[in-house]
Amino acid sequence: MKISVKAPAKINLSLDVLHKRPDGYHEVEMIMTTVDLADRIELIDLEKDKIIVDVSEGFVPNDERNLAYQAAAKLKQKYNITRGVSIYISKKIPVAAGLAGGSSDAAATLRGLNKLWNLNLSLDELAQIGTEIGSDVAFCVYGGTALATGRGEIIKAIPSPPPCWVILAKPPIGVSTAEVYRRLDLNNVERRNVQEMVSAIESNNFKGICGSLHNVLEDVTFKLHPDVEHIKESMKRFGADGVLMSGSGPTVFGLVRKESRVHRIYNGLRGFCSDVYAVRLISKSNS
Incomplete structure (x- = not known):
């Protein structure tokens, strides 16, 4: 079985850093919104218990450093999944650009595997798993427009800006x-x-x-x-x-x-x- 999921980029309409936290992260207050520039993630269910990542851009890691790989590994670990998955990432979002491309790939992988493996998890549950992968992953699970606080993982949806x-x-x-x-x-x-x-x-x-x-x-x-x-x-x-x-x-x-x-x-x-x-x-x- 194969599933294809879009992974859109985000932009920050507002970004404030309030203070440094005891855990080493910074307390932030951001408004983020998604734009129609997206990677595409293709997920193929594998009977063999392994995670394979292939990326259209050669300079993006295809091992444990890849956030999509980490997303699949988290789900397998938390829900005792003994199946595997082949993940193909078609990159359109520039890398290391401030557009959350890697985080969005991880979020799309979480959403896609939720369907592929019939986990029936809510977006809130997927976002919670996303916080263990990266600060922007929770927002990318929901998409749309939101106020993000904490280290970026506490998400409150707000209306979207007017079209432009x-x-x-x-x-x-x-x-x-x-x-x-x-x-x-x-x-x-x-x-x-x-x-x-x-x-x-x-x-x-x-x-x-x-x-x-x-x-x-x-x-x-x-x-x-x-x-x-x-x-x-x-x-x-x-x-x-x-x-x-x-x-x-x-x-x-x-x-x-x-x-x-x-x-x-x-x-x-x-x-x-x-x-x-x-x-x-x-x-x-x-x-």
Whole structure:
């Protein structure tokens, strides 16, 4: 039996870091939403008790380091599954981009294996398992739009923003999330009340959403990688309504209401950035 599952990317409309926790993680407050740029996960049930991972991109690990592999291993361990699975990951989301590609692959694997192995687990149960794999996996299990707190694993669904285009641009660099958090000076960051963004979304106020975009990690990443700031400034100049770096970067996204502007921004960015995508917001969750 074979099952195919979409694993969409996420962007952060708002990202605040409150403090460092005793367990070494950072307490965060984020609003995340899914966009229509997705990997595709194909799962094939195996009688042999083994996990096989094959990835379309050669530089993505296909062993225990892969989050989809970890998702399958967690389910097998928790529910005494003696069958195996072949996992094929067709990558479309750039790797190490601040778009939760690996986390979304793990979440899609959890959802797909729940059907393939007839586990009948709820999304809440799958999300709980996801928290043991990575901070963004729980959100990716649900999809849609949500306020994420704790280390990112406490998820509260909120309405989706009004429909718009999203331009994504990733420079050809990798950003170490650990290094960005290590360099973050929590005594010297500009904070925004996340409720501003929640209120703008709930009232369908696109201008308010663009005005409330905020990411405390931007300044740290900009200092490490000036190319990222250059992309943000270029996207603004080309006419995006609101622009922000996603996660710890390096991907920058622009929200665009008018389709006529999309091509101009896309083409302008393609002049100096190879990884550029024009996609839409995904308005519904997986529930």
